[in-house]
Amino acid sequence: MDLFNKYKKLLEEAIKAVHERKFFAAFPEQPSPKIYGEDADEEGRKKYESHLGKRFEELLQQGRASWGGSEQSPYLQEPLNITYPVTPVDTLIANSEKAFEQWRKITLEDRAGILLESLEGVKNRFFEIAYATMHTTGQGYMMAFQASGPHAADRALEAIAVGYEELSRFPHSAFWDKPMGKFNIQLEKEWRAVPKGIGVVIGCSTFPTWNSVPGLFADLITANTVIAKPHPGAVLPMAIVIAEIQKVLKNNGLDPHICQLAIDDNASLISKELAENDKVKVIDFTGNSEFGAYLEGLKGKQVFTEKTGVNSVILDSADDIDKVAANLSFALCLYSGQMCTAPQNFYVPESGVDTPNGKVTFDEFAQKLKENIQQLIGNPKAAPFVLGAIQNEKTYKRLSDIERSNKVLLKSTTLENPMFKNARTATPVVLEVEAEDSDLYGKELFGPIALLIKTKSTAHSIQLAKDLAISQGAISCGAYTINPEVREEIADQMALAATPVSFNLTGAIYMNQNAGFSDFHVTGGNPAGNASFTNPEYVLRRFTWVGHREPARV
Secondary structure (H helix, E strand, O other): OOHHHHHHHHHHHHHHHHHHOOOOOOOOOOOOHHHHOOOHHHHHHHHHHHHOOOEOOOOOOOOOOEEEOOOEEOOOOEEOOOEEEEOOHHHHHHHHHHHHHHHOOOOHHHHHHHHHHHHHHHHOOHHHHHHHHHHHHOOOHHHHHHHHHHHHHHHHHHHHHHHHHHHOOOOOEEEEEEEOOOOEEEEEEEEEEEEOOEEEEEOOOOOOOOOOHHHHHHHHHOOOEEEEEOOOOOOHHHHHHHHHHHHHHHHOOOOHHHEEEOOOEOOEOOHHHHHHOOOEEEEEEEOOHHHHHHHHOOOOOEEEEEOOOOOEEEEOEOOOHHHHHHHHHHHHHHHHHOOOOOOOEEEEEOOOEEEOOEEEOHHHHHHHHHHHHHHHHOOOOOHHHHHOOOOOHHHHHHHHHHHHOOEEEEOOOOOOOOOOOOOOOOOOEEEEEEOOOHHHHOOOOOOOEEEEEEEOOHHHHHHHHHHHHHHHOOOOEEEEOOOHHHHHHHHHHHHHOOOOEEEOOOOOOOOOOOOOOOOOEOOOOEOOEOOOEOOOHHHHOOEEEEEEEEEOOO
16 A cells, blocks of 8 residues: 555654644644635535434444434534444454454554545545534534544644654664674664554543544554544544544455444443453543543553643733733633633732733723623624533533522523524623632533632732642643743743643633644643643553564674
């Protein structure tokens, strides 16, 4: 097969981008999605709709015991009625074991070529995946397109690039010649990168591809076979990705069971059964901290987790507080706060925020934040598409629960979506909280919830944010200061808490966003997760270097 040479230039560009950390997008979304074709959107929508109420029969895996599926659209609040092949865990494992013997013997170049060809197939279905994501997660259309399409593909390419480089770091063989005086010791040495075995990727309900494809492709490039287990509420986006991978495998004479889809439902979850199987050696997980901690405690497994965390915003000073409030209100509203990087705790000194025009008091900042939120949610051309829909009923209930027992500055309301009258929606709730109320703000409150916390000083704010990141984890942090010394203190202290900081963001860039090939997503250094997209360790722990040697035949 010659797929490697077909994509060699792309791979070289991706490896270069990994080192430079500058902007790089092999799968761009600008200047508009129409770069993928004038009719691509409409064709993708029709293809998505063709799945509704039917069996998803594109998968090339064997051993189906039944058909099942339980996805519901947060926009329609109706089942999608798509069913997928339900395969017993033992069968999935047996299929994967058999395929592993073939996949591990494929050259690195051929594996890379196959995976890059798979991404080309996924690219041709970006819009179909966008609608699938929209109607399983509640993301707005544009976010669904970007996150599950181009951005996810870039993250997958990033994993391939890092994996390829690490697997190419050392020579496969060498002649070893050690002078010993009157004679030399001469050995022929060889080194093999040995994959761990079977990998399992357990997905989440809010970002079904973006959070799953890095682990999926990191496993595959390192010659492990993979079983992808998406969240029961968001299967279709990953089913499409797996179908494309299996298609390329089969077309190149390889066993499609190298990559399989595993299906379950909330009444009979199989994640534990898969994870505890002795044959499974690598696990990737995105989700709640409790299950993530359980996975991390399993013996004999390489586990990569992204769990929950408490993201903070530290307000010290700003050139333009109105632009700050506008930026933060949008970050809070984006996908109704259902992003692992969304802001939750806003630390504001009781003395206020310094600006060139004088102090902005705690109450004045709160009012500005409220007004910006209200302005956004009052814009019928933007609000429904920025906020999207609430994926899970539990998130919706959390809003009403938190309003009953706290000082509410802005109540959450429903938002009418002109395209989907039954959409499950909720606007942000804003609460005023005292620094002593750590029982409230000291945990993740998933959804559109903003806690304005009155602190004694900026130093106090930094300490609270750092302590929470260390104890509970954090994936992102926002900070606003025009004081260089304060900036350095925030950067230093939050770095000790393994939390990246976005400083002084205004305009069209938000602390929620992470860029492939540049930003490390999650650091792996605090309780929010033990892994990072995509540093060398993310692939190194998926294989082992093993060396052999013997006397040279001279």
